[in-house]
Amino acid sequence: MSAAPASGAGAAAAPVSDPKSASGSAPGSAGTPQRFPLPDIGVMLPFGAVIAALLVGVMLVAALGVPIKDAIAAFLDGAFGSAYVITESIHRALVFALIGTGFVLADRANLTNVGGEGQIAMGGIASTAICLYGGVSHLPLGLSFILPMLGATLAGMAWGAIAGVLKAKGGTNEVISTLLLSFIGVWLLYWSVQSTALLRRPMTGSATLPESLEIPDATKLPVMFPDSDFALHIGLPLTLVLAIVVAVVLNRTLFGLQLKAVGLNPTAARRAGMPIARNIILALALAGALGGLAGAMMLQGQQTVLKAGFSSGYGYDGLVVGLLARRSITGVIAGALLFGFLRSGGINMEMVAAVPTALVTVIQGLIILTIAGIAFITEKKGRAA
Amino acid sequence: MTGEVLAVFIGSSVRLAAPLFLGAVGELVSERAGVLNMSVEGMMLTGAFAGAVGSWATGNPALGLLIGIAAVMPVALLQAWLSNTLRANQIVTGIGINILVLGATTLAYREIFGARSRTTIPGLEKWSPPFLGDLPVFGEAVFRQTWLLYVALAIIVGVVLVMKYTSIGLAIHAAGSEPRAADKSGLSVTAIRYGAVMFTGFMSALAGCFLSIGDIHTFTEGMTNGVGYLAIVAVIFGNWKILRTLFASLLFGAATALQFQLPALGFDVPNALLIMLPYVLALLAVAGVVGRQTAPAALTQPYSRA
Numbered sequence: 001m002s003a004a005p006a007s008g009a010g011a012a013a014a015p016v017s018d019p020k021s022a023s024g025s026a027p028g029s030a031g032t033p034q035r036f037p038l039p040d041i042g043v044m045l046p047f048g049a050v051i052a053a054l055l056v057g058v059m060l061v062a063a064l065g066v067p068i069k070d071a072i073a074a075f076l077d078g079a080f081g082s083a084y085v086i087t088e089s090i091h092r093a094l095v096f097a098l099i100g101t102g103f104v105l106a107d108r109a110n111l112t113n114v115g116g117e118g119q120i121a122m123g124g125i126a127s128t129a130i131c132l133y134g135g136v137s138h139l140p141l142g143l144s145f146i147l148p149m150l151g152a153t154l155a156g157m158a159w160g161a162i163a164g165v166l167k168a169k170g171g172t173n174e175v176i177s178t179l180l181l182s183f184i185g186v187w188l189l190y191w192s193v194q195s196t197a198l199l200r201r202p203m204t205g206s207a208t209l210p211e212s213l214e215i216p217d218a219t220k221l222p223v224m225f226p227d228s229d230f231a232l233h234i235g236l237p238l239t240l241v242l243a244i245v246v247a248v249v250l251n252r253t254l255f256g257l258q259l260k261a262v263g264l265n266p267t268a269a270r271r272a273g274m275p276i277a278r279n280i281i282l283a284l285a286l287a288g289a290l291g292g293l294a295g296a297m298m299l300q301g302q303q304t305v306l307k308a309g310f311s312s313g314y315g316y317d318g319l320v321v322g323l324l325a326r327r328s329i330t331g332v333i334a335g336a337l338l339f340g341f342l343r344s345g346g347i348n349m350e351m352v353a354a355v356p357t358a359l360v361t362v363i364q365g366l367i368i369l370t371i372a373g374i375a376f377i378t379e380k381k382g383r384a385a
Numbered sequence: 386m387t388g389e390v391l392a393v394f395i396g397s398s399v400r401l402a403a404p405l406f407l408g409a410v411g412e413l414v415s416e417r418a419g420v421l422n423m424s425v426e427g428m429m430l431t432g433a434f435a436g437a438v439g440s441w442a443t444g445n446p447a448l449g450l451l452i453g454i455a456a457v458m459p460v461a462l463l464q465a466w467l468s469n470t471l472r473a474n475q476i477v478t479g480i481g482i483n484i485l486v487l488g489a490t491t492l493a494y495r496e497i498f499g500a501r502s503r504t505t506i507p508g509l510e511k512w513s514p515p516f517l518g519d520l521p522v523f524g525e526a527v528f529r530q531t532w533l534l535y536v537a538l539a540i541i542v543g544v545v546l547v548m549k550y551t552s553i554g555l556a557i558h559a560a561g562s563e564p565r566a567a568d569k570s571g572l573s574v575t576a577i578r579y580g581a582v583m584f585t586g587f588m589s590a591l592a593g594c595f596l597s598i599g600d601i602h603t604f605t606e607g608m609t610n611g612v613g614y615l616a617i618v619a620v621i622f623g624n625w626k627i628l629r630t631l632f633a634s635l636l637f638g639a640a641t642a643l644q645f646q647l648p649a650l651g652f653d654v655p656n657a658l659l660i661m662l663p664y665v666l667a668l669l670a671v672a673g674v675v676g677r678q679t680a681p682a683a684l685t686q687p688y689s690r691a
Contacts, residue, residue, distance in 0.1 A: 077576060114477065170673045173680075176477050176621060177671060183611070183664040191657035316480070323477060358491035358606075365485025370478045373467050 022162045049370035057363045071353045078348020079341040085231030093340025094239045098294040099318020100332035102287030109283040110263030114177030117315025119156040123295020125153035128306040131215035141337045144218040149296040156292015164284035168277035190308045211307035221301040225252025235297040247329035390494040392526035394646050402638025404592040408616030409630050411588025418581035419561035419683040423479025424464045424615045425487035426613025432457045432593025434490040437604035441506045446598050461586025465579045472687030475544040508602035561681035564688045574688045618667040637663040
């Protein structure tokens with residue numbers, strides 16, 4: 001019996017870790033060490049953590065008494081089995097990518113934004129309000145869906161900026177303020193769909209659900225390939241462009257350099273004449289803006305109705321993605337895809353193979369703890385280099 | 386408000402505040418020593434789950450309570466190890482533990498009880514103090530509570546005394562405000578902080594058990610549902626002082642109790658606003674609107690002798 005989990009483990013790890021096996025095999029191919037140096041340990045450790053966590057997941061499946069082959073088949077089917085699930089996974093990954101990009105951006109200034117959940121909620125509220133009651137649905141040139149997205153971005157930006165102002169003016173720890181703002185945002189959303197004076201659909205009977213009306217078709221995000229089974233919406237290119245813009249801004253512009261200086265040594269940055277307060281506020285506001293936009297994409301691209309629980313914990317998943325990425329935008333994209341497909345596979349595993357999705361939650365928790373726990377190894381390396 | 390309604394309101398406020406102040410006082414001690422445990426939520430959930438399973442399996446709620454406490458110890462030890470030995474980011478590891486525990490308890494619960502179980506679990510007995518318990522109306526509605534609540538009050542009195550009048554309290558304060566000086570004077574900052582996190586675990590276990598086998602006599606998936614975070618918020622709102630933290634917990638408990646009371650009294654206040662209230666108050670507090678906040682100087686900063 002003990003052999004079965006072991007062989008199953010190998011089978012499970014292989015397909016999921018496929019994209020990474022290239023870097024994993026690098027140490028083995030010692031032929032050209034000069035041209036292909038060993039990947040930095042800071043890059044390899046997250047992969048190791050993810051694979052280790054997946055192995056634990058496989059062992060848990062075995063412990064639950066579910067045949068590992070069935071569980072993996074259900075997982076793969078749910079993650080990659082049809083055009084529909086692949087599209088769903090990618091759409092989910094876009095949200096994680098936006099939150100993760102915002103996390104990395106703020107992290108450059110040594111600010112930890114844990115407010116993604118609330119920023120998504122504020123974006124969702126703003127987007128719904130504009131889609132339904134902003135009179136945008138007849139506007140030409142795509143303004144019907146662009147304006148709600150802009151509104152959501154501004155709402156998220158304002159939500160992030162509150163934490164930035166508190167930090168810059170009063171030194172309030174941004175972790176505490178963004179976390180509190182997250183709870184407040186989530187409950188504001190709950191309130192807005194509970195109250196007919198706000199966004200709740202008109203009560204037509206006692207069974208009317210506490211949710212908004214469906215947004216008009218013109219405000220939904222257009223699908224890129226209408227003739228294909230892959231109903232990917234334009235959020236995909238938008239997210240990629242934004243991720244590239246953020247990467248360029250962080251690495252190639254004065255603003256990026258200033259954020260880094262503020263993060264590394266605020267005192268020195270101030271002596272050098274950099275506007276510390278403005279940079280702190282901007283960093284958190286921009287992270288919030290990406291969160292708000294993520295909320296708009298969730299609403300206008302997928303859910304189309306605002307209801308309680310709208311943010312679905314995606315803000316925390318995105319935070320984990322940002323953390324996993326270790327300050328790299330490429331890492332954010334990879335992590336977002338991993339979690340996007342992980343969630344889809346997990347959902348199908350519950351439906352088909354009776355393995356609770358909580359298993360995916362366990363795996364995520366393990367990934368976070370392992371990466372946070374081993375951070376000191378990579379940080380020591382970084383200092384030595 | 387008639388006397389009876391008032392009594393029920395006070396009683397339910399105290400009952401809703403109990404897990405908050407249990408968790409908050411535990412967290413306060415640890416934050417005083419310089420360690421922030423976002424994992425209070427996860428520790429509570431572990432306690433709630435293990436307490437419920439223990440009580441169900443043994444048929445004895447007191448034994449369940451002990452099992453709940455025992456089950457939280459490894460979780461607290463993990464947090465202490467990550468925060469103090471590995472010097473990992475305290476916030477990130479805390480959130481990680483919460484996610485891990487949420488997944489693990491849900492998995493284990495499904496495994497033991499099945500997906501839609503509403504098993505009633507033997508709960509801790511209620512107890513009324515003499516005299517107070519005999520008061521008309523109030524005796525029954527306010528003072529007749531799970532005995533764990535009275536034990537909790539006794540523990541908290543003990544914590545106040547220890548923190549204020551003993552060298553242990555002094556050492557804890559030193560570890561969180563002047564760790565280097567504490568180290569130089571021969572105290573082990575690491576040992577103090579390990580102990581403080583373990584104490585948070587103990588108190589969070591009591592809080593979790595209060596939720597599952599003290600209050601509603603069952604376990605539901607993710608049943609803490611933010612109570613642990615709210616306990617941390619109470620510490621912030623209480624400005625890292627025990628009595629003010631207790632007051633904050635009671636205030637938050639009352640705000641939650643109002644959700645059930647206001648509709649009964651004919652007021653139509655959206656309950657989302659009442660649920661939100663503690664977070665808004667805490668935000669105002671950390672923003673410096675409600676007096677000056679003075680967090681322990683070394684809070685969230687790992688200590689290294691090098």
